[in-house]
Amino acid sequence: MTIAVLAVQGDFAEHEDALRSLGADCFEIRQLSDLDRPFDGLVLPGGESTVQGKLLRELGLFEPLKRKIESGLPVFGTCAGLILLADKLSNDDNVYFAALPATVRRNAYGRQLGSFYAEEEFAGLGRIPMTFIRAPFIESVRDGAEVLAEVGGNIVAARKGSVLGIAFHPEVDESRAVHKYFLDMIK
Numbered sequence: 001m002t003i004a005v006l007a008v009q010g011d012f013a014e015h016e017d018a019l020r021s022l023g024a025d026c027f028e029i030r031q032l033s034d035l036d037r038p039f040d041g042l043v044l045p046g047g048e049s050t051v052q053g054k055l056l057r058e059l060g061l062f063e064p065l066k067r068k069i070e071s072g073l074p075v076f077g078t079c080a081g082l083i084l085l086a087d088k089l090s091n092d093d094n095v096y097f098a099a100l101p102a103t104v105r106r107n108a109y110g111r112q113l114g115s116f117y118a119e120e121e122f123a124g125l126g127r128i129p130m131t132f133i134r135a136p137f138i139e140s141v142r143d144g145a146e147v148l149a150e151v152g153g154n155i156v157a158a159r160k161g162s163v164l165g166i167a168f169h170p171e172v173d174e175s176r177a178v179h180k181y182f183l184d185m186i187k
């Protein structure tokens with residue numbers, strides 16, 4: 001199985017390590033020609049969503065990736081990647097791929113409080129570590145999107161079909177459970 005990891009900004013390298021440790025092949029998407037290679041799934045890493053959104057457009061990657069996601073390419077966004085997937089941001093006028101019917105709040109815990117660690121239930125995976133870094137959370141989901149995890153009453157993971165969005169950073173913890181969940185989604 002081959003996973004493309006968006007590598008214009010953010011912590012893409014940690015995702016590649018996680019995916020490779022589970023036996024997946026990965027490569028980085030940095031420019032339009034990288035999309036010529038076939039792939040089975042896409043990872044949108046954490047970082048800064050406004051920077052990533054701007055670079056995606058400048059590099060001509062935004063529209064082709066949006067079309068692929070709309071035609072059912074499995075996609076996994078963490079943190080800034082979740083922001084890129086949401087179809088509504090409650091405190092930002094931007095909308096990017098609009099693939100996950102969910103309202104997401106950027107920097108939802110405040111700039112300082114946004115970084116913390118928790119261990120909570122994730123649907124089907126049991127209790128897993130969750131590291132939050134200037135994190136968003138999901139205020140609400142719609143249209144059949146499924147809530148997969150909550151921390152302190154806030155939704156931190158949701159899925160609709162081939163689209164998985166989570167507010168934390170599984171790539172920085174030792175558990176590979178969420179990456180495995182994504183690979184199992186593709187199978």
Ligand code: GLN
Nearest residue numbers: 046047048049079080134
């Ligand atoms: N605060 C960032 C944003 O709004 C997300 C933080 C992250 O990806 N760790 O894009």
